[in-house]
Amino acid sequence: MKKINSSQVEERFLNTLLEISKTVKKNSERININQILKLIDMIIDVDSSNGMIFVYGAGRSGFIGRCFAQRLMHLGITSCFVSDAVTYRYSKEDLLIIISGSGITTSPLAIAEKANEIGGKIALFTGNPSSAIGNLSDLIIQVEGKSKDQATSLITLAPFTSLFDISTLAILDSIGASLMGKLNITETDIDKRHASIE
Amino acid sequence: MKKINSSQVEERFLNTLLEISKTVKKNSERININQILKLIDMIIDVDSSNGMIFVYGAGRSGFIGRCFAQRLMHLGITSCFVSDAVTYRYSKEDLLIIISGSGITTSPLAIAEKANEIGGKIALFTGNPSSAIGNLSDLIIQVEGKSKDQATSLITLAPFTSLFDISTLAILDSIGASLMGKLNITETDIDKRHASIE
């Protein structure tokens, strides 16, 4: 890649936005909707039987995961992001949602192995279903978008894992929208649970 | 909103993804590209004159901000997310990038006021340019997408601030793509700076 001049920056910026937009759309076409429906039911089932939802991911996947852990709380679902000050004890009744594009990231893999040993459920958002974490998971959502293992080989405008990260956030927020519908939760309900000092 | 049955969940999920895709596209049409080009130059100028880039936001805006602080590091630009263990001293030579949909969130506003007092530059990603933080900012990027102040009034499928959050992440990653071009940085360069233990 050659250094671009200022007049090319605008084009690159706008084309990257369009690439992201198209990748999100592509997810709506290719996603395994049955797995999404199963995950939504799993979240509701775990929550309604007093289980908790744990979310984990490393790096940017972790920041995307934190967005979802917070949204679950907004919906009245007991959740935590693993490593936050309040990280509950994970047990058989709980669901661990892991985000790992490659499916082999160090700490998510170790945490999935431990969760699997304890015996709770695991759901994975990944670009690589047949990965080590995939093999430990009860449910896998395959996400369109470049994950870390493709970062230097697959040519895209959006840097590194950006397409995977944004696609995953879009899918998780669409799951949030679906949960709102299924649980009959309104924006006003969310507002009543949203942080007021932050 | 009435509780929806399982057959409607699929539709709602897919329509939310499409809504997100369209909102990202709408950003490419409506964004003030001059402000984007100015911000890209500002980041490069600050970095090349030994200043640092500080990123901050509260809640989900903060998680989006962390994604960008990390990406800047991948590009070889000295950055930190304010509140992380390594938060540098902010001074006149530095740039603070704040993400706040409403433009009035408590801690980002306080931190912007402090940064303004110190005398460094401030850039804001917001849905509300004429907000308190907007008034303190040297540069404002107006983002399409529902921000907190519109959360209960503007009807969307994506919950609460999701459209603002995802749009902002998409814009920030497109800025990342532009920086790669301007600075002649490749995916391999990023890979060499990407966390190896995480």
Added chain:
Amino acid sequence: MKKINSSQVEERFLNTLLEISKTVKKNSERININQILKLIDMIIDVDSSNGMIFVYGAGRSGFIGRCFAQRLMHLGITSCFVSDAVTYRYSKEDLLIIISGSGITTSPLAIAEKANEIGGKIALFTGNPSSAIGNLSDLIIQVEGKSKDQATSLITLAPFTSLFDISTLAILDSIGASLMGKLNITETDIDKRHASIE
């Protein structure tokens, strides 16, 4: 301060540990025990009337605060660290515990002002009771140890705010011990709530 040779490092290391030990002891002699007892009662009262405990601090004070937010969860008390993924809505029935040595740190002050506006209770751990945050607080625990405002004037071996930070952690864990006694909670109870995947 002159650069010391290797043979002096040992002495400095051990003397710093002793300084810390003495400072913790000094806290046991000088602390206002009535304020401690009031805080313990306040925590129990808030929790038993379905209120929640919020903890906040910036920088190292924040990391100390996270230790306490976690301990409260171990004791079965609903708590969160403000800025974590799961940060609840603060309301009149809740208690915000702030750690700020100087009592004027930017984001803790802004958050205390917001909490005060909402109308819940505020407790402060500080070296400066007559500070801005002190003026907003319902209850103040004065901690022995050098806080940020004394950092460059008061000569100690332990660097910067270390004596304040460690003293505060020691006091918070002693409050934890007292809560265990008052609530009849055992180490086994804590173990049952301690994170199992982390």
Added chain:
Amino acid sequence: MKKINSSQVEERFLNTLLEISKTVKKNSERININQILKLIDMIIDVDSSNGMIFVYGAGRSGFIGRCFAQRLMHLGITSCFVSDAVTYRYSKEDLLIIISGSGITTSPLAIAEKANEIGGKIALFTGNPSSAIGNLSDLIIQVEGKSKDQATSLITLAPFTSLFDISTLAILDSIGASLMGKLNITETDIDKRHASIE
């Protein structure tokens, strides 16, 4: 343990503080000072040869670790806490400092294994030198204080791992004091690097 009445709370609180003070002092008597001196030299060596210091721990150990990662930055030493937004690439030239009382915590163990595979140095603060992480470490600091594996068997006033956590923080800050002396850094130097917006 029986529920205690209010008149016993005061006694328990003060005795816990004294127990903590004594435990910190005990560390000054029992610590292997040669290992401390080696770690101080290792930190200086790594930093002066353009290596970086990585710090990691899970739960409360992680919060203690963040305090130290920040202190290192205050001393002008390039550092990061693994999992923060800016987590650098770990390589052979770097040092990873892990805090794990039990020496077998899930994510620190996985991260130590990965670091060992990459080939950099590892230092461990633990209550269990002959643990899995201990076996991977180049240098071990044994800390006095109850760690997780002793949490329900060893009777102390301070809850669960508090004695290990506070002892480790005290030791790390005493290392900070020693580094100040060796590197001829003053409180004013720290002040110039301390966060100004937080």
